[in-house]
């Protein structure tokens with residue numbers, strides 16, 4: 001049983017909201033949609049489509065993940081999801097005040113096995129004004145949700161049970177990096193992955209590793225990369241193509257330290273015909289750090305550091 005339809009929104013925290021506002025609009029092509037009446041001065045809201053918002057930055061610690069918002073289609077589905085979570089011993093809390101702040105009809109809070117705050121919601125607000133990107137970007141959203149999130153988890157087995165068994169996410173495939181640690185790619189819809197998780201050696205669980213936003217035009221990705229290089233936005237990985245989801249993307253470091261993957265061309269998964277494969281590399285080509293080291297070298301050095 002799968003009530004969740006998509007990763008509907010992501011809320012992160014950061015200390016410099018002005019810098020995020022500039023970067024979000026002119027770097028990523030997001031449309032600022034914070035309330036004009038100052039009702040929520042400590043949150044920057046961004047649109048990527050017809051929704052009132054799908055990505056927000058709350059004033060707080062740099063690099064923090066405030067919540068992943070998972071969407072269900074209806075009130076009845078949300079009730080059914082809560083009942084199944086309760087039967088499995090997962091506590092859920094109705095949060096009507098937070099639903100108002102998030103501009104959704106109903107919102108239930110829960111915590112995943114790594115302590116990540118999850119918000120299950122239905123009834124997202126649609127804006128009457130058309131989405132207009134400052135850079136002309138058109139984002140791939142709709143039934144595929146806002147994009148994807150990748151996070152570290154404390155306990156792989158507990159995460160498998162929670163996301164795949166309880167929430168019913170499909171496992172798309174597994175990448176084994178450096179022959180040492182596995183990344184699991186999951187989704188409730190046709191997007192190759194809405195949530196990927198990994199238990200990297202020496203890293204704490206519950207940390208947001210990156211968020212991916214997908215546009216429908218490779219030129220928009222290239223222009224965003226130019227913006228980053230022109231404006232001294234740090235690049236984590238140069239342009240490359242991922243093995244499993246075929247995304248052509250680069251990774252930059254946002255003003256709060258969170259890495260943003262900005263990509264084009266991700267493949268969709270047809271569950272009727274899909275087979276779960278394993279890969280021994282994350283990219284067919286590229287995704288090198290800016291100093292030009294190979295990804296394999298970067299991973300070897302990271303694994304070496306993790307053992308110290």
Ligand SMILES: [Fe+2]
Nearest residue numbers: 148150212261
């Ligand atoms: Fe990604």
